[in-house]
Each structure stands twice: as C-alpha cells, then as structure tokens.
Amino acid sequence: MQVNKIKLALGLVAGFTLAMPMLASAAADQEAAMKDANNWAGPRGNYTNQAYSQLGQINKGNVKNLKAAWTFATGVNRGHEGSPVVVGNMMYVHTAFPNNVYALNLDDNQKIVWSYFPKQDPSVQAVLCCDNVSRGLGYGDGKIFLQQNDGTLIALDAKTGSKVWDVKNVDPKVGATNTNAPHVIKDKVLTGCSGAEFGVRCFIAAYNIKDGSLAWKAFSTGSDKDVLIGDDFNKANPQYSALSVYQDVNGGNKQGGSFAAIKDIKGGEKELGTRTWLKPQAVKDGWQNGGGSVWGWWPYDARTNLVYYGTGNPSVWNPDVRPGDNKWSMTIFARDLDTGIAKWGMQMTPHDEWDYDGINEVILFDKGAKTYAWHHDRNGFIYTWDAKDGTLVSAEKVHPFVNWASGVDLKTGVPAKLATASTHQDYNAKGVCPAALGTKDQQPAAYSPKTGLMYTPLNHVCMTYEPVESKYVAGQPWVGATLTMFAGPDGVMGGFGAYDPMTNKKVWYNKEKFSAWGGALTTASNLVFYGTLDRWLKAVDAQSGKELWKFQVGSGVIGNAFTYGHKGKQYVGTLSGIGGWAGVAMNLGMTNPTDALGAAGGYAELTKYNAAPGGGALNVFSL
C-alpha cells in the first residue's frame, strides 16, 4: 500500500521491482527512494555513507555557471550541521535547538507543507557540550524521524507532520543528550547518546520503526551482555580483545611517563568493558560513568546485515583517574542489525589521553570482490578494514603533524604512543597534535567509486592539554582537563584532501584557512563539494583538487553538502549557520571584546567572517 503510493509519487518504475525482494522491510519506501539519484533519502544519501551522487548535470565544464536557486532561513541562529532529506517533491529541513522541522514542497515554490516545533526545556542547552546542533532527519515507512536534543526520538507522519509515536531515548537530567541524526535501516531506526563530558554511560539503540519499541541497545562500556558481545566476537582478530595493550593489570609498563605497547598481547579475553577499567571513579566503578558517546553517521551493508559506528571518549578527560584501556570507548564496532550483537570491534585509542573520540563515520566501499570499511579518526590516523571481519588493511597518519603516536601496528591495531605527548594530572602537555577536536570531527568525508578516492575535510589544530582533578556531580559537566587550541605547523587551521583508501596515502591536499567543518559530497561528474567556516561553499575537481567554483553564504558552513534532482534539474545545497565545537563560543560568549572563544581560542579570527550568533539558512544552487 504504502510502497505503491510512494512509487507513484516518485514516478519510479524501472529498477524498483528488482529491489524489493532483496529486503522486505518496513522502510521499503526509503530503500526505493535511495535507488533514485534524484532523492537524498538518508543522512548521507544512502546506506554506504559515501555521499556519492550519480547526478552529473552539473559538471566540470559548467559548474562555473552555478547560481543561487533559492534559500530558506531556518529562523534559528545557531550551528546547523547535517543536511536535509529529499524524497520526490518533498524536502525535509531540520534546525539547531529547538530542532524545528519544515517540510517544503519543491513542486510549489518550496512552500511549507507542514512544520513541527518540539517543546523542549531550555535547560537542555546547558548540558550540550559543544553547541545545540542536530545532524538531521531520518526517513522511512512513511515517517520522518527527529532525534531531539532532549533525548526524545519522535516519528512524524511524512505527509502531515503529525506525531505517530515518540520515545525517551536519554535523560538530560543526568547530562545525557542527543545530537545525531536518526538512521533508518530496514525495520529499525538507530540513535545514539551524547554525554561523555558529563560522565554518562552511553550506547547505541535500535527502535522498531512501526511503534518505537526498543529492539536492542548496546552500551559502550560494561559487561559483554550489556555491550552485546557474543561468543564469536572478533573471531578473525582475537588480538583486538586483549585485556591490556599497554600495561598489565597491576598498572605496570609505564615508561618515561608514557605507555609502551606490550609485545605479545594475549587476545580472546571476555568482559573487557568492565575489566579494562582498573579503578573506580566518580560514584561507581569507572565503566559506570565511562562515557563512550555515539553520535556519528552510520553505514549499513545489506549483504552482511552489518551496521558500523564508532564510540567516543572515555569519561573523564583526566587519564590518570581511569587506568586501563577503557574499553569499549574509542572503538569502531560492526553489529548485526537485527540483534545488535557485535561481530567485530577494534579500539583505536586505548586509554585515551587526549579526547580523541572514535565517533567519526565509517564509509563502505567495494574493491575487487571485497567490501572495505574506511574511517578517518579524530586521532589523526586513517584506517581501512576488511568490512566483513575487521582485519586491518591500512592505518596511516593523515598528515605528518600528528605527533602523539609514531604509527599503528596493523596486526593488533595498537598505536605506538610517544612519551612526548603523554598527559598526566596537573602537567600541562604542550604542542600535542592534533587537538582534541581531531584531524577531523563530525564533518563526514565522501567517496567516489569513479575515482576510487576518499575526500576528507580536515582540521589542522594543535593543543595544550592539562588533566585536572574533577568531581562528578550528576547532571553537571565532568571534564577533568583544560585545553587550549591553536593553528598547526602549516600556519592554517584546516585543509581538504583526497586519499587512496587502500593505502591511505594522500593524492592531493588543499590548505584551508579554518578547519573545514562541513561534510563533503561527490558526484558522477567528478566534482567534490564542501563548505567552510569563512562562509564558502566550494566545488573542486575530484582528480586534482583544483577549485572550480565557490559562493559565499550568510554564515560559516558546518552542514553537509548534498544534491538532488527535480524536474530534470540538478541542485546542490548546504545548510549554513556557524557553530559546532569550532564555532560554539562565537554563538554565546562574544559579549566582550576580550572574550577569546574559550578552548577554541585559535578560532577567534572567525569573528572577522561571521556575525554572531550564526544565522541558520539552507542555500540551494543550480545551473
């Protein structure tokens, strides 16, 4: 029924019936919509997370003629991350807190068909660590899904905007919030949990899209039962399940104030989500306030039924109070979509000392007969795994300025930490690169099957990092380190580059004045689009990185470039509205000329390009 209506609405005939038998799922309308390149039916276009579009009307020859087609001011002046969702003649636009939703009719001058205004307690804003962002909407089963900052996950009727169901996913009273986009896959909608700066024990959760009942929930820390780790976890790579990679259970192996990798680590261990937290902290055992936020972009492979995501930093930022590897924070997991059971998981930054969250997106791509999982981590390394079993194929520094580790052991995945970057309580470690916001943060990279290259936005920022004593108080920030950030050795704060995902060697690299905090888009015509904090939306040549077009929008871009087709015409767009971790202080603190953007002090020059607070708008371009 549902499916037929959508099919008619989209005018989809060819290819549609072929797709159906593959997955008879509740979100068949979404799967069908993803097959048509005119739509942008998920947070990153489709399940692969490639943000690659087959549309190619806008090409290298004519991109210079790209002009503003229409804009839409969201009425909210804060950081706008993510992108709208486009299905047929409808576009669904989200905003920063209070997370309003607008359904626009592309057939009728982008007229508002319905809107939804959540009622959220304003105090929620105080417990969002890094700006009041939302990363977008989910679509499927005739519904639009919104994950509100206050933890409410809500399903709206895509036609009318009326509420179908809602469920409370996290509780802001203990400092837990949400910023991720809901990800609709088959009959489930996946959502996460933010709050590692508040000592929240975070998780990924799957709700049934029909009624919002909980299908499964997998914590980032705790018992194997709670983390949904089964018997054949890490079967191909048991060494990923080691009790300690840097020190024995007595806490030894500390050399010159740092940690040296243990040579012959013993794998196949169980219950690591509790046993790698060697000391109680806060009010309970370490893992009970262990953090491990989940808020990225999550791809899915229907052939293996695996969904991929990363977990964030262990709480608290002071590493001395949580000896041990602190599993499974900082981990890339592959889980069975139906059961949530983890197939494999590899911790990238054991015993984090720098807040290098592992939440950045995984992008799936095929090469030869194999599927690979690619991930540009905040810790400055790019990882490529065999997607099926987690065997590490490549792990390289994205830029030589990364100085906390010399390299990553391909067999164990363990980084060789450098004593010069180690951090300890009341010692101010200087010149650690990258800064806590990583060589890349939330801004997702993109892949082009045409060029076979990954296109990633980059931060080029270093920091001083001083762990400090910090007391846990439920519902209040619990940080445990103070840090300041500044431009890296290139003399700029960002970049944008193309990398070969099989070797993770750089193909081309463009410097950017500020961190490139907007997500990338690739198209069949070998164009790459991305936005910058100094307000540019740019188009570059996928093969050479040469800039072919740019347009300056109203406020810095932290949204993801996206594309869609309507009535035979290709459109490219992005949300603007500065904010996020890099720009949040601009939105709040700038009442005195002396205000220095707090931890992100290096970004003070943003005020020369942006009014505060950043005005939210959607910008759409066509030939």
Place this chain on the structure above:
Amino acid sequence: MLGNKALKSTLLVSMLSLASVVFSAQSNAAQTFVTTQDGSPLTIPAELFDTSAAKEFLETGKNIYIGNAEAQARGHKIFNLYSCTQCHGPEAKGQVGPGLIGPTFRYDKDATNKGMFETVWHGTNGGMGAKGIGLMDATDASNGLTPDELLKVISWIRAQGGVTGN
C-alpha cells in the same frame, strides 16, 4: 538545572533559611544577600562562613582574597574541580557559557564580588544552576562550593581580567 531542579533548590534553600534563624542570633552579619533570579532574600547559614576571609566577606562584602596568588591558585583548582571550565572556558573567557572577566556582565551586579557570589551561589534563570554547598546537587548535599571556596574562585576569575570587584 532549571525546572525541577531549580524548584528543589528553592525548597532546600527555604529549609536552610529556617535553620539559619537559629544561627543568625550568633552573628552580627552586616551583609544581606539576594538571589540573582528575582532579587528575593537569600539566606546563607552563617556557620558556613567559617574562615577569616569568609567572615570578613559576611561582615563587609569585601573579598580579601583578591590579588592573593595562593588563593587564586586554589580557586583555579576548584574552578576545574566543578568543571566550570566546560561552560566558561579554561581562562574564564567563555565557551558554551559566557565569559566571566568583564568589564560588562550579563548581570550588572556581577561587577561586584558580592553580586558574583550571589549569582554563583544560587544560580541564574538563564542556564546556570546553583553552585553553593547543599544547593548544587539534589542527590548529595555535600556537593558544592563553601563560601570560602567561592571567594577563592572569584579571586581567580578576577585575576583573568581587569575588574577587582571590591
């Protein structure tokens, strides 16, 4: 931090103020405090002012820790201990919350040490909960700043900017 919690804090404060009636006879406090939320009377049990600096503050509204390097160092530690740094930044120059060093303030009275003391002790309506001992955490009355600790925090905040507040 607002809503429910604010309500609970108010209840707690009124309970504390009942208790303080008993103690008020013992002190000749010259200062009367008001909340930043609505200017209503704010009673802080006199026995919490248990150091000479705190007693001096209660008498005169002056913060004798201003300019005292040792007090500032301790104040900085407390600023970190309660993660004020997460909202106000490592140098109190703003992050997800406002900068605290002046010369202008969200609440004009925060240019004085007494005003800033009241703001932090009992919180604001616009996004910050009470930080005074007994008020900060509805689940654990031992959490929060004592008057002496708060005076030290203020002395550190003042040292980051040009305002002395005395």
